Amino acid sequence: MGKESAQKINKSRAIRRLVIWYKRNSAVTSIVDTAASSAATASNVAGNMVSGAGSVVTTASNVASNVAGNVAGNVVSSAESVVNTASSVVSNASSIAKNTLQPLVFDPLKRLQNNDNISDKVEESHSKRIWIAVDGMGGDYAPGPILEGCLEAISRFPINIKFVGKIEKVKDAADKNGLAELLENEIDNNRLELVDSEEPIGMNEEATAVRKRKNASINVAMDLVRNNKAEAVYSAGNSGAMMASAIFRIGRLKGIERPAIGALFPTRDQTRPVLVLDVGANTDCKPSYLHQFALLGNIYAKDVLQVQKPRIGLLNIGEEECKGNDLSLKTFELLSSEKSFDFGGNCEGRDVLSGSFDVVVCDGFTGNILLKFLESVGGVLLDILRSELPRGRRGKVGSAFLKSNLLRIKKRLDHAEHGGALLLGVNGICVIGHGSSKSLSVVSALRLAHSAVSHGVMDNLNQLQKLQVLNS
Numbered sequence: 001m002g003k004e005s006a007q008k009i010n011k012s013r014a015i016r017r018l019v020i021w022y023k024r025n026s027a028v029t030s031i032v033d034t035a036a037s038s039a040a041t042a043s044n045v046a047g048n049m050v051s052g053a054g055s056v057v058t059t060a061s062n063v064a065s066n067v068a069g070n071v072a073g074n075v076v077s078s079a080e081s082v083v084n085t086a087s088s089v090v091s092n093a094s095s096i097a098k099n100t101l102q103p104l105v106f107d108p109l110k111r112l113q114n115n116d117n118i119s120d121k122v123e124e125s126h127s128k129r130i131w132i133a134v135d136g137m138g139g140d141y142a143p144g145p146i147l148e149g150c151l152e153a154i155s156r157f158p159i160n161i162k163f164v165g166k167i168e169k170v171k172d173a174a175d176k177n178g179l180a181e182l183l184e185n186e187i188d189n190n191r192l193e194l195v196d197s198e199e200p201i202g203m204n205e206e207a208t209a210v211r212k213r214k215n216a217s218i219n220v221a222m223d224l225v226r227n228n229k230a231e232a233v234y235s236a237g238n239s240g241a242m243m244a245s246a247i248f249r250i251g252r253l254k255g256i257e258r259p260a261i262g263a264l265f266p267t268r269d270q271t272r273p274v275l276v277l278d279v280g281a282n283t284d285c286k287p288s289y290l291h292q293f294a295l296l297g298n299i300y301a302k303d304v305l306q307v308q309k310p311r312i313g314l315l316n317i318g319e320e321e322c323k324g325n326d327l328s329l330k331t332f333e334l335l336s337s338e339k340s341f342d343f344g345g346n347c348e349g350r351d352v353l354s355g356s357f358d359v360v361v362c363d364g365f366t367g368n369i370l371l372k373f374l375e376s377v378g379g380v381l382l383d384i385l386r387s388e389l390p391r392g393r394r395g396k397v398g399s400a401f402l403k404s405n406l407l408r409i410k411k412r413l414d415h416a417e418h419g420g421a422l423l424l425g426v427n428g429i430c431v432i433g434h435g436s437s438k439s440l441s442v443v444s445a446l447r448l449a450h451s452a453v454s455h456g457v458m459d460n461l462n463q464l465q466k467l468q469v470l471n472s
Helices: 003-066 069-101 108-114 118-126 144-156 167-176 180-188 217-226 239-249 287-303 326-337 364-388 392-413 439-454 457-466
Strands: 130-135 159-165 192-196 232-235 260-265 274-277 311-315 342-347 359-361 420-424 429-433
Touching: 130 217, 130 439, 144 159, 144 167, 144 180, 144 192, 144 439, 159 167, 159 217, 159 439, 167 180, 167 192, 180 192, 192 217, 217 232, 217 239, 217 429, 232 439, 239 420, 239 429, 260 287, 260 364, 274 287, 274 364, 287 311, 287 326, 287 359, 287 420, 287 457, 311 326, 311 364, 326 342, 420 439, 429 439, 439 457
Parallel strands: 130 159, 130 232, 159 192, 232 429, 274 359, 311 342, 311 359
Antiparallel strands: 260 274, 260 420, 420 429
């Protein structure tokens, strides 16, 4: 089956799943509203019980000061029992609401990308599995957590893994982490293959080290893509080395001067993340680089994020076209004259997460600061919320309702949930992971790699060379 036929089948399946989702949506909304109403009613009842219990406690204290000790003690004991009962009711109400709402409230895009529902799993079992090369030695905690994430991803997505690293170290890590049996099973099932290599390029080494150490793990993984033995590559190692290896081994797309690292940021609408690029590949940029980043981001947003007409923004210090430094002013002029995408103007820092833009372009220096800042927001926000929750029994009751909400907030802001960033502009699908990646981040990154391959991103990126602006 040709690539075009496979693409048509994938698109028709995606459309079919979306149609089914929207047909179910009205019924789901009704059920969710009912569940939410029930949870609110339970909350009010529990609140009244707590309030009444508080009054009883107060009365008990007064009685204790005026009446004999035994009678007061019994009253206080009864009051505490009522409070405990109220807390139990609230906890049960929270549990019921969570169990009722969470299975029903779902995101169709995430369904398409994550393949969560039953029909998707049936299709996956019959679809072609995609081979992905993984730099198993790259990252602060490699190879153990990297291997654990790969084994988990194999069971969840239609992918196979070529795990690159020093085989002895990989097997030792598997033994230490209790993964040896699972590793052997996946090898026997031909879903995972160990590929021997030398040591990785260290985090503190220069990116140019990839030219001297040809058998470093990232080079061996990249060669698998170049030789069509894998359709994507993932590494949580030295990002500069990965970029250099990609340029030297598989090359840049024709007409693209500099590849860019694109990262997905959460927005107010959890179904519509924003792609920010560059977030670290190019600290110094020319206007033409940012123009090309916008072209790359536009295709990615269309293919993977399924946005029909992505809105492109230029990160700047003001909305007015006269604002910014020389780079911003010249880039604004280029983007304004581009007819192949929808340029929405300047994007201020406060607008990045607003959902007003689908793609935001900036130089790598600014983008990397933005990325690292966002990574800290989730933890800080949760710490602030915890410190502001009331103390005592009433605080515990309120926390019971907020716990699931806080966990969802943390999940939306946790960079581990996104896992990696795409290196756009090279002639292959490359996903760069965070240096501190553990198993969850690896799973998320491999999901991203699978999504990029299955949506035919490279086919459309290769069409960019036909644009006049890239040939001038």
